[in-house]
Amino acid sequence: MRIALLTEGGYPYARGEAVVWCDRLLRGLGGHEFEVYALSRSARQESGRRCELPGNVRRLHTAALWGAAAGRGSAEARAGSSGSYGRRERRRFEECFGELAAAVCGAGRGGGGVPTGDEAADGLLADRFAAGLYGLAELARDCGTGLRAALRSEPAVRILQSACRAPGTLRAVHSARVRDLLAVSERLERALRPLSLDWYGDGQEDEADGCGRGLAGVDVCHAVGGGPAALPGLLAKRFFGTPLLITEYGVRVREHYLASAADAVAPAAAGAAVRALLGSFQRQLAREAYTQAQLITPGNIHARRWQERCGAPRGKLRTVYPGMDAAPFAELGEEAGRPRSEVTTARKAKVEVRSGASGAGTRRAADGATLVWAGRIEPSKDLIGLLHAFADVRQAVPGARLRIVTTAPAHGNEAREYESRCRALAAQLFPDEAADSVAVGENPVSFEELGTPSVPTAADAYGAGCVVVLSSSVEGFPVPLVEAMFSGRATVSTDVGAVCEVIGGTGLVVPSRNPRALADSCIALLRDPERRERLGAAARARALELFTVEQNVAAFRAIYLELMSRWPVGAGNAVGSAAAGEAEEPLPFSRPPESHVPGRWAAGTAGPGGSHAGRPVPGVRAPVALVPLMLSAAAGRPALLSAAHAGSEDPRGEGR
Known part of the structure; x- marks a missing residue:
């Protein structure tokens, strides 16, 4: 079958586990054809290096959610008219955008997009949002790209202002000033750009390769996220009845709430009203995407709870854990079941071979008292708390060491400043130690970077320690934790995000931001080698059962076939069709996969x-x-x- 993969700020642009997951999925499903529709978030991302596309990707379509609107410039649009629209089109735009703005402001209810428990009120607000959204989409389809200029025009700002002043709206938006409304209109225009893209086509076959043009010619739309990436899938369902699948490993609404005001909006307009309006828009968009999707596949129970809170029907949710490559950690994991003396001898031989090849000993074998932390250094990882906890560990286990391995350079001023603070705190808490008066001092805390001679691979990082620590105060799906489980290592983690779900009783979990509890658990494992080995073996067995690439690809292969069998293209799936209410019932194969x-x-x-x-x-x-x-x-x-x-x-x- 032909599948459209819809992404926002991810594959094939960025790097990270989410991008790697998409690549593994496409390569694992070589029997299907894919078309990738990618939205980029920044000029830096679009100009960067892209992933090499596998052979079963027939086309790559790209569009930008950044920069000035195409067509008439924003300055000209704000001068008065709604872009290049005539009087009739302007009236249609004002009606549709008025409905959307009223829903975003929570007009008549006071919820501002946040569910209140009143199903009737929440449903009415969702209906107004859907009416405005699809009205704008149909306007863009009929009248071209003038929608972009219209969303930044003076009438659009006035409509937003009236919606904010309407009775019953969220209290935070009452204080919205003109510059706040201008910032919101700019962000809404960027988020709604997929409505006016030329991705949809007419379903006729292209003479070049015999494939249907655009989203009209695909069998399934698979959106990676419930934000702007889902918009093309929503329109494909409305126009052509194409079934929609949404996969989220990091919930888009959650990401928006966790982002700082400086990252979420322009620094000059980072007020409470702007944050409230943009947060409400993201939530309303996610609710509509969840409602119209045939199936939703969260990556873990933590993401599933967020989706349910944002209005996802429980019957559509099906947890599919992300697939990760266990091969790089196979040798390390197999050591968990071997005698300790044999493992030690093999490690020493490997270190000697590496030392002879490179001229220096690059990797230290685990000595039974080394803690390892791996990840990107940023405030949410709470390395400050980990360093304070390690001070207690050093008092109880004098020979203990802590290796901090960064998997990527610090990005942004805040992350770089936080890394400098961590290094300064480590130097203050743990002065260099020397065995005698002529030896060179060495700090028990080391900061190393993955890919350097000291830590060539992630397996080398986990192999040099006996306990892996995760100290985050905020976390989604903990990728380093799964890698440690593949490696057969005992783990100590904070109870955040999907940690408890991933660990499942095969490691120690402590409250976040509690250095004392973190230190006590590390000390307990450092003093009990047999317990470490038992936990490490159990963790590896659990990871191989739940988090491999094979199980992930097999799950989506079955889901694609189910979508084609129960919701074939055009069989009552279109939004607003007479049979839309019956689409949840199983349907026979009207078009076999x-x-x-x-x-x-x-x-x-x-x-x-x-x-x-x-x-x-x-x-x-x-x-x-x-x-x-x-x-x-x-x-x-x-x-x-x-x-x-x-x-x-x-x-x-x-x-x-």
């Missing part, structure tokens, strides 16, 4: 002019006789098809 077979599968069955030298033929559909064969092979059953029948083809030349 195997009816469209990628060219490389059909290369051997194409007739003259089809395949050449085994190369894939775009748009080639398998003969109908092959469909039962593939279905039977997938189910592990013999095909009930005679040789004579197998040679016949559908007279229409396509599969049923």
Whole structure:
């Protein structure tokens, strides 16, 4: 089948586990064709290095959620008219944007986008938001890109101002000033740019490769996030009835709330009214995306709770843990089941080999008293608390060491300042120590960077310690914790985010921002080697069962087939259709997933002019006789098809 992957600020631009997850998913599902629709968040991101796309990605479409609006400039738009619209179009825009603005301000309810428990009031507000959103989308579809200029125009600002002054709105927006409204209109224009993109097409096949043009030609829209990335999927469902799948490992609304005011809006307009309006918009958009999606796959129970709080129907939620590559940690993890003396001998031999190759001993073997912390240094990781906890550990275990391994350079002034504070605190709490008067002093706390000679790989970082520590005060899905579990290491973690769900009883968990409790747990494990080994072996078994790439790819393969079987394209899925209310019930296969077979599968069955030298033929559909064969092979059953029948083809030349 053909799948549209919708991203915002992620694949194929940025780096990180979320981007790696997308790449592994696409490569693991080589039997399906993908089209990637990517929204970039900044000029730096778009100009940076992109991931190498796998061969089953047919097209890459990109658009920017930054910079000035296309078409008429914002200064000209604010001069009075709504962009290039005529009188009738301006009236349509004002009506639609008025509905959306009233919903964002929470007009008539006082909730400002936050659920109050009154289902009728919440539903009315959601209906107004949907009416305004889809009205603007239809206006952009009918009248071109003038929507961008209209959203930054003076009438749009006046509509926002009236909505903020309406009775029953959120108290914080009553104080919105003109500069606040200008900042909000600018951010709304950027977030709503997907409404006026040329990604949707008309469903007709492209002569170049025989594939349908735009989102009209795909079988499933898979949005990575419930924010602006889901907007193209919402419009594809409304216009063409395409089923929508939403996957979130970091909930977009949560990310917005956790961002500082300086990061969320322009520094000159970081007021309470701006934060309230943008937060309400993000929440209303997420609620609409969750409501219209056929399935929602949170990456953990923590994300699932956020989605339920934002209005996601519980029956649509299905937790799918992110898939991570366990291969780099296989050798380290297998040591958990081997005798300690054999492991020590093997480590020493490996260190000697590396020392001879590089001319210096680059990696220290774990000595039973080394703690390891790995991640990006930033305030939410609470390294200050970890250093204070390690001071207590040093008093109880004098030979203990702490290795702080940074997986990426500090990004931003705040992160760099925090790293400097951590280094200064470490130097103050732990002066350099020397064995005698002629030896060089060494600090028990070391700051190292992943990829350097001292720590070439993540496996080297975890292998040099016997206990891995996570000290975060805010966390989503703890990737370093899963890597430590793959490595068979005992862990001490703070109770934040999805930590308890990931650990599942195979490690020690303490309250966040409690250095005393963190120190006590570290001391307990440092003094009990047998307990460390038991916890490490149990952690590795749990990680291999739940968090591998294989289980993630298998889960999404089944989900794609389910979407095609229960919600085939156009079968009552379109928003506002008569059958939309019945779409939740299972539907028979009106178009089997195997009816469209990628060219490389059909290369051997194409007739003259089809395949050449085994190369894939775009748009080639398998003969109908092959469909039962593939279905039977997938189910592990013999095909009930005679040789004579197998040679016949559908007279229409396509599969049923």
